[in-house]
Amino acid sequence: MKKFEKISSKVKFKNPWWEYWEDSYNLPNGNIGEYHYVNTHGSTFIIPINSDGKIIMVEQFRYLNSKLSLEFPGGGLPKGMDPKENALKELKEETGFTCNKINQLGVFNPYNGVTNEICYVFVAEQLQIGEQNLEESEELEIKLYSEQEINKMIASNHIWDGMTMAAWSLFVNKKEHS
Secondary structure: OOOOEEEEEEEEEEOOOOEEEEEEEEOOOOOEEEEEEEEOOOEEEEEEEOOOOOEEEEEEEEOOOOEEEEEOOEEEOOOOOOHHHHHHHHHHHHHOOEEEEEEEEEEEOOOOOOEOOOEEEEEEEEEEOOOOOOOOOOOOEEEEEOHHHHHHHHHOOOOOOHHHHHHHHHHHHHHHOO
16 A cells, blocks of 8 residues: 655644644545644553552543543643653542552554544552642542453443543453463
């Protein structure tokens, strides 16, 4: 397959979390195409496991779908920040927990036709409780679940967040192949 050749790029809109870009590129048939996408520096998701094996999740209201969403802690990756460093920061901010052990499970792109975002997924263990330090736009409730409960909530669509399901898939796959 031919790789499309980029002609130009321009930023159409920018905010602290992402940029909306428009590219022009050469199509294989010789025409010029236009591609609109969200450019980010990436994101991190963390699957925190406490000492009794329960997994910590956060529930929050999601504006675009106007409903509550059960998710793993995580957030956007600031430019120049190491993904592991950001995972530790997000874990502390959203749950109050810190950890002595953190390992990367893998990476994925949440929506490769719309964004170039790469999400780095980590598992955090040996947790110590602290205090949440939420951003102004965040209101989160901490929830604890077993692996079986999470699988049931995914199967019943109680967990509907795609990034949470992708992160869980990496976690389950890693466990099965360890």
